[in-house]
Amino acid sequence: MHINLLGARVDVVDLAGAVEKVADFVAAGRPHQVITLNPEILYRAQQEPGLLDLINRADLVTADGAGIVWAARVAGTPVPGRVTGIDLMLALVERAAREGWRIFLLGAAPGVAEEAARRLRAKHPGLVVAGTQHGYFKPAEEVPAEGAAGGTAVGVPGGSAAVGGACAAGSEKVPSEWDVVEQVRAAKPDLLFVALGAPKQEKFIARHRQSMGVPVSIGVGGSFDVIAGRVARAPLWMQRLNLEWLGRLLREPRRWRRMLVLPRFTWLVWRNYRWGKGNRVAGKG
Ligand code: UDP
Secondary structure (H helix, E strand, C coil): CEEEECEEEEECCHHHHHHHHHHHHHHHCCCCEEEEEEEHHHHHHHHHHHHHHHHCCCCCCECCCCHHHHHHHHCCCCCCCCCCCCHHHHHHHHHHHHHCEEEEEEECCCEEEHHHHHHHHHCCCCCCEEEEECCCCEHHHHCCCCCCCCCCCCCCCCCCCCCCCCCCCCCCCEEEEHHHHHHHHHEEEEECECCCCHHHHHHHHHHHHHHHHHCCEECCCCCCHHCCCCCCCCHHHHHHHCHHHHHHHHHHHHHHHHHHHHHHHHHHHHHHHHHCCCCCCHHCC
């Protein structure tokens, strides 16, 4: 079951329910996209019809963040609670280790996906990591489909020559988006975690899910950085008080500009669902 929030699909699931849905997707085999939706993206989707469409074409959309849970309540269509990218990823990795599902970690700075994989394997000895690849490859727009690997690293954190994942260590080459798609396809994972930041990761998955052929692809934002120990998560008391956003802001002050969207989102939700005649936007869909 799902609701319509400001024109976007949000599934009425808790963490356990989301894991079960993913298990069904893995069993079904054809490509599925999972989105953990936060207020920033939902707000942006109001101005970007293509993004709204992409969200509505996903197979599972969870409420990532207290803002979405609050908005669903104001709209009169509550959801059970938050299902964040990192919580869903950790629960799925645990399940993957038990079920023998193969996972692939794509994204973050060179070395981070490998370190995250190493730590996950240490925690879950049976876990099969089908591959890892950093997230600073050449975008498809810059490399025609026929174009093979190559080029220089542009804006790669940790140095221009740094290339991690399945690429040869020390190589000057940076893979293209097409190489990465091929690499994922060839690795045949059951679950693909994509950490490129939202909505870049959602667009990447939507663009390539058919050619990659992975049963479940899911965008997980900065989760690899947290799992690899590069970025600390907000303390548990802050998470429980729905103040994780504040914890992030204190640790990464550069995020303040992005957070300006939160009061706008609040206003939009309030205007649509409290001051309008009932559930205006949802009524349209
Ligand atoms: N990232 C990446 N390639 C890019 C841009 C970002 O791999 O071209 C990674 C970045 O290193 C970080 C993650 O994507 O690990 C984004 O994390 P953030 O917390 O900003 O994601 P959000 O929570 O905004 O989705």
